[in-house]
Amino acid sequence: MILINGESKEHIEIADRGFQYGDGLFETIEVRDGQAVFLERHLERLNSGCQRLYIPFPGAELLSFEAGELCRRSAGGRHSVRAVLKVIVTRGSGGRGYRQPDVIQPTRVLSLHPYPDYPEIYREQGIVARLCATRLGLNPTLAGIKHLNRLEQVMARAEWNDPAIQEGLMLDVNDHVIEGTMTNLFYIKNNSLYTSALAQSGVAGIMRGIIMKLSAEHGLPVIEHAFTKDALLSADEIFLCNSIIGIWPIKQIETTRFSVGPLTQSIQVWLDKFTSDDCMEAG
């Protein structure tokens, strides 16, 4: 089921700037027991993305209401539904070419999707990652936000079909490792947590932000910096995160093997508790 500007529909105008130019933003949100997890944080990020792109934010109250409606209607009264909620906001239709219309009427699209059937073993024993040949461009204007211009990720994800490889890591054109195609990347070295600064490329994920906050609160130093493939491969522990998978340790990158380390496991525990607490509060 899909809600477009509050109405149940499955199609969008060809003239919508989301289709014409990728002129918009999105959020991908876990739905657990019929509730959108960390919804407030996702809508805050959507709001700040809208500000960066000068798109009027449709409002957290309206989007929360519609997310609730969608979950309720799709669940058919059940409260056990686990799913993925995608929220897209575009600059709507109009304008002349790239020029935006004088009055922007944003389009909002909320859709519910099956929760992907990732094996539990990924989270417990780690996954295998590869290094993508497709590089992330450098683009300070768009870096950090979750916009709809995602051809780089599509091209990177098209590089492999091997089901034994769960994620591809992307470097930028300056040879810095940035993130996975659909995940943010962390590594641990000498009891500190490192991740890319995302000033020139990448998406600053909600899970990434929560992990940084929880780690700092638990006394684990968190450092955002630029790092190379060699630095990554010499790490003590490595893991990936996003709003759907939570945390996946990496057990192998190309031919280099890693253990699922104690700090990664601690962060998983902190995150599980924080997520449960959020669900309790929201519920």
Next chain:
Amino acid sequence: MILINGESKEHIEIADRGFQYGDGLFETIEVRDGQAVFLERHLERLNSGCQRLYIPFPGAELLSFEAGELCRRSAGGRHSVRAVLKVIVTRGSGGRGYRQPDVIQPTRVLSLHPYPDYPEIYREQGIVARLCATRLGLNPTLAGIKHLNRLEQVMARAEWNDPAIQEGLMLDVNDHVIEGTMTNLFYIKNNSLYTSALAQSGVAGIMRGIIMKLSAEHGLPVIEHAFTKDALLSADEIFLCNSIIGIWPIKQIETTRFSVGPLTQSIQVWLDKFTSDDCMEAG
């Protein structure tokens, strides 16, 4: 009127990857006397863009047929119609997240739009351009092709509203001048023609290609290279081009003034003749 996969429609599936990720390509083509100008070249470029993105090309014959249908039906039998034909090809629907589907069924969208009412004076006496603050990112994977990830251009075009300024010039993050928001850029210095190489950003326009070919044929040296704003501002002549406007000389960038020079005028004459010949052949 819009043709989606050959049918008259105005809406596209939400699941289309063009909307979800900007996962596709487009062409903007002048329609003169009911005929798509340089259609063969545009479809060749679309084909090569499809190859770059691993999207199956729908075929020049099919797209030409549908373009003809659209022009005929929209003209209501008139042969005098001048318009803009936009052709979009996306990777279609399906796949899981960024991962493309195993069998790609591309979506093709052909739409006809009013020809923009640019005053003839732009072409004769030149236009005023500004320098945009929004930079083009560096991205060799996508450089040169006319894909649907166009947020950089949208952001650059949103920088000004002054109707006295007709185009904004964009630099990349390395301070090289690349192109206009909707045009390619050339300058003339000491009887040679210069333009950006577009290896790391920008769109290699059809008009740009034709101008380079015609200039070389007429003995004017053509050099693709990286150049700075200072090099541009010290040029003898500057002009912009695209498939809709043809050639617009630049008479002013910020506070620096330029004359409409003799070589720009010669290239306009060569281009006019070449375009007329192409229309005659196609008709």
